[in-house]
Amino acid sequence: MSIRSRALRAIPPCAAVLLLFTFAALVPAQSANDLSAFVGRWKIDLSRTHMGRGNLTSRAATFTFLFSKVDAGLNMDTYTEYPQPAPSRSNLIVPDGKPHTCQTSTGCLTVGGNAADQSFAYFQIDSHMLMRVFYIKGAVSEYTSYAVSSDGKTFTMIAWGAEAPDRENIQVFDKQP
Amino acid sequence: MRGVPTGAATEDAQMFKQRAFHVAAVLLAVVLFGLFSSIAGAQSPADLSAFMGTWKINVAKTKMGRNGPDAPNILRSTSFTFKFVPDGKGVRMDVYADYPQPEPTRMARVVTGGVVLPCESKDSCLTAGGDPKEQTYAWYKIDDHVLARLFWIKGKPYDYSSMCVSTDGKTLTLISWSPETPQYQNIQVFDKLP
Numbered sequence: 030m031s032i033r034s035r036a037l038r039a040i041p042p043c044a045a046v047l048l049l050f051t052f053a054a055l056v057p058a059q060s061a062n063d064l065s066a067f068v069g070r071w072k073i074d075l076s077r078t079h080m081g082r083g084n085l086t087s088r089a090a091t092f093t094f095l096f097s098k099v100d101a102g103l104n105m106d107t108y109t110e111y112p113q114p115a116p117s118r119s120n121l122i123v124p125d126g127k128p129h130t131c132q133t134s135t136g137c138l139t140v141g142g143n144a145a146d147q148s149f150a151y152f153q154i155d156s157h158m159l160m161r162v163f164y165i166k167g168a169v170s171e172y173t174s175y176a177v178s179s180d181g182k183t184f185t186m187i188a189w190g191a192e193a194p195d196r197e198n199i200q201v202f203d204k205q206p
Numbered sequence: 207m208r209g210v211p212t213g214a215a216t217e218d219a220q221m222f223k224q225r226a227f228h229v230a231a232v233l234l235a236v237v238l239f240g241l242f243s244s245i246a247g248a249q250s251p252a253d254l255s256a257f258m259g260t261w262k263i264n265v266a267k268t269k270m271g272r273n274g275p276d277a278p279n280i281l282r283s284t285s286f287t288f289k290f291v292p293d294g295k296g297v298r299m300d301v302y303a304d305y306p307q308p309e310p311t312r313m314a315r316v317v318t319g320g321v322v323l324p325c326e327s328k329d330s331c332l333t334a335g336g337d338p339k340e341q342t343y344a345w346y347k348i349d350d351h352v353l354a355r356l357f358w359i360k361g362k363p364y365d366y367s368s369m370c371v372s373t374d375g376k377t378l379t380l381i382s383w384s385p386e387t388p389q390y391q392n393i394q395v396f397d398k399l400p
Binding site: 194 | 346354356363368374377383385
């Protein structure tokens with residue numbers, strides 16, 4: 030066997046082991062950007078919704094989220110009442126953990142505010158859970174978890190203020206056909 | 207029968223050896239980069255400083271509803287306590303079903319960045335029990351005050367949770383739910399002990 034052949038035979042196993050080791054260290058627990066469980070229209074279920082945070086007392090019975098897939102992640106349209114000709118506001122969900130500025134002129138929160146002061150970052154935990162940190166003038170104002178049930182029928186959003194995580198708004202949504 | 211290498215063949219072999227060495231060096235560099243990136247992604251205790259210390263459950267503010275309104279839910283002792291302590295270069299979360307006790311009931315290493323960790327507790331890493339060998343979990347740091355945890359049994363998601371320390375550092379809130387029913391949660395509130 031020539032030196033070339035021996036070397037050729039020796040390199041691939043070493044390379045495979047080294048690459049496997051490298052990627053095992055780098056690959057997170059689940060594949061990123063599989064957000065298809067969120068895609069679709071979700072209508073609030075007021076009977077299971079509990080607004081305990083104190084900043085927002087009620088939602089319309091037709092309050093709706095519409096998630097659609099985009100290259101960067103998801104587009105999230107919020108309808109304070111559904112149907113409406115256009116969403117009340119829209120957020121782009123890019124689950125990269127980096128702050129993104131609010132693109133809705135009227136503000137990205139139900140309570141309004143100055144859009145120019147608002148930014149948010151999304152984190153993907155797995156295909157059924159996201160977390161959002163919302164900033165006003167760069168300071169954390171709110172944390173939110175987004176969770177879709179394993180059967181894909183229920184979406185639960187839990188939000189709390191940075192000062193009082195023991196008081197939450199728990200909003201439950203049913204998937205619409 | 208092997209032939210005697212010619213001068214050209216020897217030169218070719220040496221060149222190939224050099225190339226093989228070069229490839230191996232590049233691969234080694236990639237591995238080391240990956241390894242150090244991974245280690246750098248893990249949190250140092252200082253990054254989790256808001257969590258460090260002893261947290262006793264506040265039963266009045268705690269609502270255990272993870273199993274839904276029609277099923278029995280876990281009851282906590284009034285002295286149920288978490289302790290976040292330094293552990294080597296990382297952080298460990300000791301759980302005391304009753305506090306004080308000579309030893310924690312169970313423990314979990316806190317290494318963020320989505321690293322899947324085995325359950326190292328002797329009995330179980332869950333209040334509900336189960337075989338620790340089937341249990342794994344991963345932590346995700348959202349920021350200095352918020353962690354998320356995903357817990358698996360036999361590789362299948364069993365529990366999601368968020369853990370948040372208030373900005374004043376006095377309250378820790380743990381919200382957890384089953385993958386099947388995120389609309390039902392255990393919301394456990396803890397007060398920081400001096």
